[in-house]
């Protein structure tokens with residue numbers, strides 16, 4: 548009833564954000580941007596220390612693992628909570644799939660399978676994650692504050708076209724390579740080898756099923772991003788909705 552609403556990329560009309568929600572989202576998005584920028588910084592610093600060595604990639608996981616292990620599970624919970632409570636108009640399912648996929652890659656694959664940590668595959672997904680997030684979160688900060696930044700808007704809804712397939716293939720290759728090590732009994736928890744004769748032998752099948760699920764789960768999210776892009780960067784509609 549005469550309530551002021553704004554219509555945005557999500558296509559959902561929603562009332563303007565209150566000061567507490569706005570402040571929280573600015574804080575959360577700014578902190579996330581800093582977190583991802585820090586991971587990218589650790590990666591670049593590692594490159595500067597190790598290049599042109601042909602084995603530069605071996606220490607990448609060691610360089611970036613601590614912040615990733617700490618803040619990815621927290622951001623999974625918060626992003627899903629934001630979407631589920633309507634604080635942000637994101638879909639709960641794509642958000643939950645996207646974030647749990649990342650937590651799984653770090654904790655369920657890289658952490659548990661030490662032999663995978665020194666492979667080049669780690670860089671194939673960590674770099675696309677970082678590049679996507681150092682533009683996505685600053686874009687959200689400007690969106691929440693009502694600031695228009697054409698550059699951030701363009702980056703948020705364009706870079707994913709390349710980064711998403713790259714990240715997905717990096718993740719899939721990592722899982723595929725990890726399967727071989729898991730079969731050989733290369734599953735470790737806190738440095739202790741896990742007994743593959745016991746319940747942990749099922750972990751091989753668990754990772755295999757997820758690897759097979761990656762493609763069908765990834766494609767709808769990628770298509771979702773193209774729809775968002777069309778709404779964000781497409782020609783403005785002349786129709787008044």
Ligand SMILES: CCCCCCCCCCCCC[C@@H](O)CC(=O)SCCNC(=O)CCNC(=O)[C@H](O)C(C)(C)COP(=O)(O)OP(=O)(O)OC[C@H]1O[C@@H](n2cnc3c(N)ncnc32)[C@H](O)[C@@H]1OP(=O)(O)O
Nearest residue numbers: 555556557635637641642645675679687707710714715764
């Ligand atoms: C053990 C279980 C494991 C299960 C795994 C199952 C398999 C899953 C396979 C998945 C494959 C994943 C591959 C992937 O990991 C590879 C990569 O990520 S590579 C790097 C490139 N990636 C990206 O660019 C994607 C980054 N992620 C996202 O964009 C989101 O997570 C996603 C859910 C995919 C899409 O987000 P969303 O729907 O929210 O789109 P929008 O950004 O357009 O937002 C819509 C509106 O909501 C507002 N919004 C959203 N978040 C915020 C926020 N934090 N603060 C403020 N506002 C926010 C946004 O502004 C839009 O608002 P409006 O409509 O008003 O304009």
